Amino acid sequence: MHDDQVDVPAEVVAALVEEQFPQWKGLEVRPVRSAGTVNAIFRIGDHLAARFPLRMADATRSALEREARASAELARVSPFPTPEPVAMGEPGLGYPMPWSVQTWLPGTPATDADPGGSPAFAEDLATFIAALRSAGTRGRRFSGTGRGGDLTHHDAWMEKCFTESERLLDVPRLRCLWSRLRWLPREDADVMSHGDLIPANVLVSDGRLTGVLDGGGFGPADPALDLVGAWHLLRTRPREVLRRSLGCDELSWERGMAWAFVQAMGLVWYYVDSNPAMSAMGRRTLDRILASAP
Template identity: 30%
Template sequence: MDEKALVRTLLEEQHPDLSGLALREVEGGWDNRMWRLGEDLAVRMPRSPRAPELLRAEHRWLPDLAPRLPLPVPVPMRLGAPSARFPHLWSVTTWVSGHPADLAPVTRGTRALAAFLTELHRTAPEEVPLNPLRGGHPREAVEDLEEYARGIADPAHMDGILEVWQAVADAPAWHLPPVWLHADLHPANVVSREGDLAGVLDFGELCAGDPATDLAAAWVLLPDGSADAFFAEYPADEATVLRARGWALLRSLVLIQIGRAGDQGLPGGKPTWKPAGEKALSRVIAPFP
């Protein structure tokens, strides 16, 4: 049975009221393969070992968060149970219209992103998990930044990378209560419409921690020269801005690495991520204030 037929059969067995809707495969996805269901819904089918738990976390928390967020997000509507046909949990969510920003970059979104993160970054309940590798200090996420960067970045950029990283490494850690985090904001996880930031996708990494990890989006998602305007809309202290820049540096390098793997035809590679990462890196290492 091909995958489309499998999805249709699972819907017929577990959610028959949805089984008659049109089903179209959507390109992309990392942990999950996605299918558009009718005009307003999507089916997400795990394809990595960790994907079912990420879907479960979204189903637990996102319906409570979504009503106060000022941008559309994929709200979980149904869970599919593991079965003999498909041994993993799967999900039906609302559909968020737009084009992934690795294909159609955001050219206008400073205020929209600042408003979104202002609403998201409220103190998280104690039961929301912490994730130091995504919501801690960026210096905790990589053992040797210089060694990692030299394997990815253009050698001409290394001085700028190391200058930024030194300032980041010296920045104090977040000392206030952990806040809600998306924790995976990069161009493939947001959508644009005619250049406007139009929605935020994939909350599987949802956790609590330092807002700096999300504030990295000021460099990773927004066009050149937008960071100052963003932080005028989302006031943050100097240390938080530095940590955000550090997370933006790391995220840019990851995008380039995954994009390069795509250029080489390697599994998991995403060719469109390389130019997005290179543009983000150029913004991050622009002359440091």
């Protein structure tokens, strides 16, 4: 999926697990099919999962440690199950970076069982978002460079997305929409947010939310950030259920649309060949936004 992607063979993973964590010797190690774009994931037995970063980075260890702290904090406040950190692995046997182990959360990803038409799922999603918002930032504020801060800070990225999408999307129409969304004012203080409520990170059963994955980005951000789930996950009627349940005003609702727009624009062109499912998800989100944007 990435030009600088690291190969992660299953036999290397099994050898690393056996070498570094002898207490798990004998447990079956097997790859997990996933629409994820950041880590290769492998089951260790029935209750654990190893996550191997796919792209080289100088600060991989500190990033994994930060993700572990965030995941542990999310698990304490979430009303739905989330994976918890267990251990940190070391580079070796040709794999060049640290890697992590967390608890395995069983369930069906929303990529495989679309809950988008379920009002009950929308209520569950609202319960999850509200619980995170009420957790309290303990004085922390958004300090990253990704989604969740100032919309206008993404202008350069959006320009690249528009350029790369010329043959894929109705770019003039999308540019016009961004020219309005980017100026939406921010009035509320930061709250705690998951930050990446896409179908691959949500587990469902019978149209209900059963768990949430990838909590490593849990942290303070624009209160509208987790509203991306309204556009990535829900159709029109359930989307309105979510809005009413959270009591969203027009400004915060449109900011949520703006953050979903930023994310979706990048997904379409970047993964059009390497991860068609992720690219298609971006297209679906943009279609929903265009259909509902004033």
